[in-house]
Amino acid sequence: MPAPRKRPRPKTTAGRPRSAASRSAILKAAYQILREAGFAGFTVEGVAARAGAGKATIYRWWQTKGMLAIEAFLVALAPRMDATHDTASAITDLRTQVHHAAGVYRGRTGQLLRELIALGQEDSATSKVLRTDFVEPRRQSALRLLRRALQAGELPQGTDIDVLADALWGPIFHRLLVSHMPIDRSFIEKLLDLVLGGAAAGAGRSKPAADNQGLV
Numbered sequence: 001m002p003a004p005r006k007r008p009r010p011k012t013t014a015g016r017p018r019s020a021a022s023r024s025a026i027l028k029a030a031y032q033i034l035r036e037a038g039f040a041g042f043t044v045e046g047v048a049a050r051a052g053a054g055k056a057t058i059y060r061w062w063q064t065k066g067m068l069a070i071e072a073f074l075v076a077l078a079p080r081m082d083a084t085h086d087t088a089s090a091i092t093d094l095r096t097q098v099h100h101a102a103g104v105y106r107g108r109t110g111q112l113l114r115e116l117i118a119l120g121q122e123d124s125a126t127s128k129v130l131r132t133d134f135v136e137p138r139r140q141s142a143l144r145l146l147r148r149a150l151q152a153g154e155l156p157q158g159t160d161i162d163v164l165a166d167a168l169w170g171p172i173f174h175r176l177l178v179s180h181m182p183i184d185r186s187f188i189e190k191l192l193d194l195v196l197g198g199a200a201a202g203a204g205r206s207k208p209a210a211d212n213q214g215l216v
Contacts, residue, residue, distance in 0.1 A: 025053065070116060093148075095192050
């Protein structure tokens with residue numbers, strides 16, 4: 001009696017697991033729709049149709065469409081924001097970083113960021129993700145360069161780099177979110193010269209006497 005024939009094993013395909021590929025397709029589709037229609041035209045149904053995924057799958061990974069929009073935005077944006085490289089001068093790198101970020105914000109990305117920040121005012125979970133996954137990494141990147149500048153003597157000892165980082169990025173976000181004035185190269189150059197020049201000039205100033213502190 002002939003031996004039973006063995007069933008062939010199903011073929012496996014190289015590459016990422018199905019769930020990872022599906023997640024990537026959903027995030028790509030979500031970002032495409034965000035760029036095309038903004039958050040006002042962003043729907044889970046639209047993302048599911050474009051990605052070839054089910055709504056149930058999307059809601060299993062993202063509780064709200066806002067969370068999906070934020071992650072899609074961040075995944076697409078991070079490589080562009082982090083595309084700069086270190087050189088011998090931390091101050092040169094900092095100037096490059098600020099110019100690079102401002103260039104990204106000038107386009108469609110800046111418009112989307114305004115929409116998502118506005119969304120975060122109504123959705124605490126979205127706001128938290130923006131702070132932890134977008135704002136804080138950008139701030140830490142700037143602080144790393146400022147620490148390098150201090151160590152290399154490019155900034156005077158005693159410079160408060162936390163205040164300096166806020167002084168650099170605060171005006172950019174004010175223009176992006178509040179005044180909507182241009183964030184062009186001329187503005188960025190003047191801002192960098194003013195803030196970094198002020199840091200160099202102000203670091204050596206003596207602190208006010210203790211008996212005068214707190215007085216207007």
